[in-house]
Amino acid sequence: MNVTLNAEQRLYVIPCGDGYTCLGFDNARSHADQIAARLQRPDLAFATSDHGSLDGYAKYQAAIAAWGRSQLTLQTYFDPGTDPKAARALEICRRDGCKVRLVQGDTATGRCWLDEHDVVGRIGRSGGMMKVPLLIEAGADGGGTAILTNCLLRLIDWESGRDLYRHPVYRTPDLTIRKDRDKTDRPWQVLHDGTVVACFADIGKAGGYLAFMCGEIVEPRVFQ
Structure with a gap:
């Protein structure tokens, strides 16, 4: 695969079908380091020289492949930096099939993004090696939108309006x-x-x- 570097925007540029997709340097490192820790495989973690290099992208791919060969591939995979309390709440909602409302935003400032689409539905999970949480809207045929779990500020039960999860820094928008x-x-x-x-x-x-x-x-x- 002819992956190239966009150093200015800090991206790996990856051929995808007739076009390209991108992966941030920081994102690749975060995923590789998380997988290395979960699998207790320090050889998969980024060295300083790997960040922003093609060797780093190869290490990221190796980490993904190692996850797919492990028993952990049967579990839900959450974005690096996801609050463990948020992960637990999402898993409970997926298990129980309850309808929820997502509020996502900046977990450093507590400021929400004011999203009105792809924020109400049930929690599902993708297939493949990395089984990530999905937000499945009513009427969808099993497909859904991947949830940025490390950007979750609130998870609200749709029936009761009760918070199932609330990030400590969340602030109601003015x-x-x-x-x-x-x-x-x-x-x-x-x-x-x-x-x-x-x-x-x-x-x-x-x-x-x-x-x-x-x-x-x-x-x-x-x-x-």
Whole structure:
């Protein structure tokens, strides 16, 4: 495989079908180091010289292959840096099949991303060597979206609204609603920290959006 380096953007550039995919230097190291620790294989961990090198990419591939040959491949694989409490909560939800709401964002600042798509559903798991958690929306035929488990700020039970997991630094987004009288089609604006993030035709939809982004159990179709 003709993998190349993009040093400026700190990426491995990998041929994929008729195009390319990318893997960050830091991401490759984090996964290889995590697998090395879990398998107790220090030979798979990155040396200083491996970071950002083709030797590092080869070591990353070797770590993935070693994981696939081990019994740990039967377990769910979580992103490096995932809070163990978040991993346990996701596994319980996968086992029980409960409907949940994900709130993802920056776990250093607690600021959420205000995602409205691919955040409500049930927890599943992918196939292959690296069985990662998936968010499976209602009506999906078994497929789902991979969850960035190391970016999980809240995991909310959809039926009760109860937190199943809450990151220690999570903070409720500072959202406000205002009406822009110069706008005739969608005058109701929702602002996040003073910046407009969404506009709606009526205040009801704006209120539904604000409540959803603050973690309330509101069907997205109310405002989408």
